[in-house]
Amino acid sequence: MKRSTLNVTFAIGFFATAIAILVARANPASSYEASIYTGTPTITWIAFAFALAIAASTALTCRGREQAYGIALGGTTVTAIVSLPTIRNYRFSGMGDALTHLGWTRDIIDGALAPHELFYPGFHAISTVFHYVGGVPIERGMLFVVAIAFLPFVLFVPLVVREMGGNGMAIGVAAIVSWMVLPINNIATHMGIHTNSNALFLVPVVIFAFLAYLRRRATIERLPFGLSPFSLLIYITGIGLLFMHPQQMINVVVLIAAVTGVQYLARRRYDDHPMLDHPTTYAHTAVLGVIFTAWAASNARFRGAVEGLISGVFAEDVGGSAEVDQAEASLGEVGGSLGELFVTMFLDLALVSLAVGLFILLVWLGRTRLDPETKSFVNYFAIALIPLTGMFFIYFVGTPTMAFRQIGFIAVILTILAGVGIARAIDALSGAITVPGGTAVAALLLGACLVLGLMTVFSSPIIYNPGQHVSDQKFSGYESTMEYGDEDIPLVGMGYDPYRYDHGINGVEGQESLSAATTASGTVEPDEFEEGNFSGAYGGVSYNFIVTEFDTTREIEVYQELHHSEAALAALEKDSGTNKVVSNDEFRMYNVQGDD
Structure with missing residues (x-):
């Protein structure tokens, strides 16, 4: 050529x-x-x-x-x-x-x-x-x-x-x-x-x-x-x-x-x-x-x-x-x-x-x-x-x-x-x-x-691994949670532990981080959650439950409700012991009352 x-x-x-x-x-x-x-x-x-x-x-x-x-x-x-x-x-x-x-x-x-x-x-x-x-x-x-x-x-x-x-x-x-x-x-x-x-x-x-x-x-x-x-x-x-x-x-x-x-x-x-x-x-x-x-x-x-x-x-x-x-x-x-x-x-x-x-x-x-x-x-x-x-x-x-x-x-x-x-x-x-x-x-x-x-x-x-894009809405939801949430109430995710977001927002070494404060974090027990036992899905204690667009995409669309279902999330909305406290298009946090 x-x-x-x-x-x-x-x-x-x-x-x-x-x-x-x-x-x-x-x-x-x-x-x-x-x-x-x-x-x-x-x-x-x-x-x-x-x-x-x-x-x-x-x-x-x-x-x-x-x-x-x-x-x-x-x-x-x-x-x-x-x-x-x-x-x-x-x-x-x-x-x-x-x-x-x-x-x-x-x-x-x-x-x-x-x-x-x-x-x-x-x-x-x-x-x-x-x-x-x-x-x-x-x-x-x-x-x-x-x-x-x-x-x-x-x-x-x-x-x-x-x-x-x-x-x-x-x-x-x-x-x-x-x-x-x-x-x-x-x-x-x-x-x-x-x-x-x-x-x-x-x-x-x-x-x-x-x-x-x-x-x-x-x-x-x-x-x-x-x-x-x-x-x-x-x-x-x-x-x-x-x-x-x-x-x-x-x-x-x-x-x-x-x-x-x-x-x-x-x-x-x-x-x-x-x-x-x-x-x-x-x-x-x-x-x-x-x-x-x-x-x-x-x-x-x-x-x-x-x-x-x-x-x-x-x-x-x-x-x-x-x-x-x-x-x-x-x-x-x-x-x-x-x-x-x-x-x-x-x-x-x-x-x-x-x-x-x-x-x-x-x-x-x-x-x-x-x-x-x-x-x-x-x-x-x-x-x-x-x-x-x-x-x-x-x-x-x-x-x-x-x-x-x-x-x-x-x-x-x-x-x-x-x-x-x-x-x-x-x-x-x-x-x-x-x-x-x-x-x-x-x-x-x-x-x-x-x-x-x-x-x-x-x-x-x-x-089988949805992208880990962190959008403005998701970041804003976690920022509101970390800033205004009760530090004595655990932050709990749907198959994803929220503590990483605490690292990203508050730092790893800061005294206000989950690792330094009394707040715990973790994930709900899928079987209890799917049975509608929301109050007992995290050891029976009250907790703040976080659901993001990433969670629903992974659990419902990609994993095809293997661990969590859309029906359980709909039931959570109507549960008498549950209150939605933070919400935007891609982030929702519910306060769930425990058995105690």
């Missing part, structure tokens, strides 16, 4: 992305959205799809500057998709950990907490900068940080593959696979304000610094004490990752330690090998390990997590198998299945894992034409997957949530290896048919996986 034609094509692609953003911005969310996919105008998705089609095709077929333009177009488009809650003016997004992070950020701004007192203060500190410098609300500043933290992922994954020695096809494939956002699984990693997940997107930055140290011989630019600039870059990026979330930092330490072990064995076994030309990483493993230990060992939250993991490993019915059985039973009751959910949420990751696994096997069998140095880098990552996968199984037995977070980190490594591995498969296919034919087949398969990956990057009813 002529350069002038390509320039026009790229201009059209960027124009399509701009149109998509403008249309989305012109149609803000005015009420709770169970799915950001259906809430966003159709023309926005059409424009995004058009831009991604141009980006994917040019990333595979072009080289040099034109390929960079295609990758930039795709990265910009996917970042815009990830930023839709901000673009469409969500008040806030996230109803679990996100609200606690909001509370910590509020504590920092109010002076109740110093950033260094948090175990992972990076996200919160950057959010405060937006609040102070930009003058934006705290909630919006945190949504900005989500988009900023994501950007390094789509930028550095193709750079890492290039640093490994990957050819133009490998760089293009790596970019497309990064647009699938494989680290997000919506079980323990989420696209939103979730520092463990946000940290995953910074991992390629540390890996890039690590590969730059291995490949580039810094002699003239040596710093004092013989320190390489690239070594310093590893330490700086590693500390940045530590401040975002320590779990991903320890994964990086394990990765570099595995490389250190491979280097040690290579030096004992071989007299001539490309790995022998790489500078050693012994010091980096030790320094990063010491930094992590010094930061984590003194933190009570870290010690508690380790104790919970150890007790979970040796306890019965705590591990992942128990949770899987419970989830399978619940899905069956609402007409779903684990198989269906797996295809929706993990098919693209499974296919990429299979492709990478076959590629590694061929590398170890000597059936690829990789140059020696690229093969060394592939072996580094492949061998590092062994201890990283071992950590997954330990987590799975002891703390299943941590196991799925570990899958998120493994997905980052698989995304990088997929660039090299799938590119080799395309080259082989092109040799069997034709280059245009092989590229076309690859584009179709990668495009299908890209669509599936972006369909599940946000939670929605399609994965």
